[in-house]
Amino acid sequence: EALVKDQEDSSSTVRVRDDKDSEWRDLVTFPYGEDGNLVEFCADEGKTCLMTSSVGRETSALLKVDLKTGETLDVISGNDKCDVGGIVLDDDTKEVKAISYNYARKELTFFDKDFEKDYEVLKSLGPDNCEVGTASKTEDEKTWIVAYTRSDGPTEYVIYDQEKKETKPLFVSKPDLLDYKFSPMEDVRIEARDGLELVGYLTKADTEKKTPLILLVHGGPWARDFWGFNAQAQWFANRGYATLQMNYRGSTGYGKNFLHKGDGEWGVGTMQHDLTDSVQWAIDEGIADAENICVFGGSYGGYATLAGLAFTPDVYKCGVDIVGPSNIKTLLDSIPPYWGPLRNDMLKKIGDVDADEEFNRKISPLYHVDNIKSPLLIGQGANDPRVKQAEADQIAFAMQKKGIPVEYVLYPDEGHGFARPDNRIDFNGRAELFLAKHLGGRAEAFDGVSGATAVFPLEESKVEV
Structure with missing residues (x-):
């Protein structure tokens, strides 16, 4: 995909093409004042994609969009107080597993029960009053690198064994800070x-x-x-x-x-x-x-x-x-x-x-x-x-x-x-x-x-x- 900015009216247009030999075509235009972009193509042989968009809404939401017409097929998730944030997708199926929102603190909306349970475990194993983030995973998703972010200390990284539901320390981003309050x-x-x-x-x-x-x-x-x-x-x-x-x-x-x-x-x-x-x-x-x-x-x-x-x-x-x-x-x-x-x-x-x-x-x-x-x-x-x-x-x-x-x-x-x-x-x-x-x-x-x-x-x- 490509994103084009119009210098005259400050609108943004998402363009796509059906294959590498096809011509680029406009899919969706966001007028000045609207926010949105293409997130990922769905795993359905080029029929749909995931997009964020604020058109017709106060905040930006995650949508499923028809790749031929640009029509919204489904509003997957939105929040009335803040824009859609990070989006976690399954690498193979491109199904949405979780979406983060950040009004004041990061909050997750889950679409995958197993993924939600893992986050609950990780939260329980981490420091008090921290935010949990996933830095990376192995291809089989059995081993994760997890970051615990705090406001009163450095970020701590751990290795999470997804099968055993256990963590072990990996490193601290700025270890010298551990000596201070x-x-x-x-x-x-x-x-x-x-x-x-x-x-x-x-x-x-x-x-x-x-x-x-x-x-x-x-x-x-x-x-x-x-x-x-x-x-x-x-x-x-x-x-x-x-x-x-x-x-x-x-x-x-x-x-x-x-x-x-x-x-x-x-x-x-x-x-x-x-x-x-x-x-x-x-x-x-x-x-x-x-x-x-x-x-x-x-x-x-x-x-x-x-x-x-x-x-x-x-x-x-x-x-x-x-x-x-x-x-x-x-x-x-x-x-x-x-x-x-x-x-x-x-x-x-x-x-x-x-x-x-x-x-x-x-x-x-x-x-x-x-x-x-x-x-x-x-x-x-x-x-x-x-x-x-x-x-x-x-x-x-x-x-x-x-x-x-x-x-x-x-x-x-x-x-x-x-x-x-x-x-x-x-x-x-x-x-x-x-x-x-x-x-x-x-x-x-x-x-x-x-x-x-x-x-x-x-x-x-x-x-x-």
């Missing part, structure tokens, strides 16, 4: 100001009293956070900060309505309100110290950081922006022509900043620098193809010119994020000192990393005041 992650539900339910993940630094809070905003924004071991959240907890990660509207996995509730809502709209409301929830619940809140994120999370400081300046004590755009129009103007479908899709979701200059100025933090009063730390890669260095330069220099506290670290050999370990450690060390200075948590002694390439544009350039 970590904070468990809780899945939480938060009601936004308009009544919409949001799923989030909370990692506490202290279970007895309120602490400073870091709102850790995921990138995308068309992505989501998941339950599990999160190195950043554990780092923050160790230093004395609770961490809240929210799947704000516009996040994926919760159906097309939830996704498109974020359309046109960047910065001053409901996407940012969801983050503000989540912080208020943490304050009201006695989790967060209202005077010590930091917003922290990369890519869209970096944009949300800038938006938080610019549009809700009284909420945050400080912010950390990693490769976040400050001007949405210049962000989209820097997208190369061969990314055309992506740019069109972004315009539909963000709003037409090409044609509406006033709207762009409304949602771009660069034009609201005067509102910012809390300190900001910026991290940027000079070779970032998605969010160009100019996005960091323009807001950093604008803040410096107006006397607003800002630190700007640039890595000449990095792109959209920090790939080199020395640079990652270097920025984390600087972020830790920044957080300790403004939120009061713990920090290790730090004086840079010898192999890092950090430069400091604000210190190297003179700015006219």
Whole structure:
């Protein structure tokens, strides 16, 4: 099969052919706003296939589809609150054995009783409060490699004897972590100001009293956070900060309505309100110290950081922006022509900043620098193809010119994020000192990393005041 993206209307079409010599033909088209794809051909001599689709539904479901007509023959499984996730098929018959859904935690719907019994056994043999996943199986399915995922420790892999219903340890993904105690992650539900339910993940630094809070905003924004071991959240907890990660509207996995509730809502709209409301929830619940809140994120999370400081300046004590755009129009103007479908899709979701200059100025933090009063730390890669260095330069220099506290670290050999370990450690060390200075948590002694390439544009350039 093949998937074709239309650059004009942002629709997607699944194409198939009957054999290698036949012409490709359209099977199903998903208009903009719909989600779906072909999963697998059924074992019935090319008559049907399995597809995911949100057409006619709020969330994507698993369907059986006629390969000649594209007609839906059967809705195999769906969930009203979240999209279909992982699909387990029998290798030979292609029959569905199980489907996973993830609203807040992974849940399995079983279609094979024996497979379900094996999972029940595996659950009983694993650590408390873990998620069970199958990494691989032998061809006869008598021996499995199973992963036990936890939020407060490394992933453990075991060998499962399917006939004896026994496991034996295989390895641990990061065995050095076994020597440490970590904070468990809780899945939480938060009601936004308009009544919409949001799923989030909370990692506490202290279970007895309120602490400073870091709102850790995921990138995308068309992505989501998941339950599990999160190195950043554990780092923050160790230093004395609770961490809240929210799947704000516009996040994926919760159906097309939830996704498109974020359309046109960047910065001053409901996407940012969801983050503000989540912080208020943490304050009201006695989790967060209202005077010590930091917003922290990369890519869209970096944009949300800038938006938080610019549009809700009284909420945050400080912010950390990693490769976040400050001007949405210049962000989209820097997208190369061969990314055309992506740019069109972004315009539909963000709003037409090409044609509406006033709207762009409304949602771009660069034009609201005067509102910012809390300190900001910026991290940027000079070779970032998605969010160009100019996005960091323009807001950093604008803040410096107006006397607003800002630190700007640039890595000449990095792109959209920090790939080199020395640079990652270097920025984390600087972020830790920044957080300790403004939120009061713990920090290790730090004086840079010898192999890092950090430069400091604000210190190297003179700015006219």
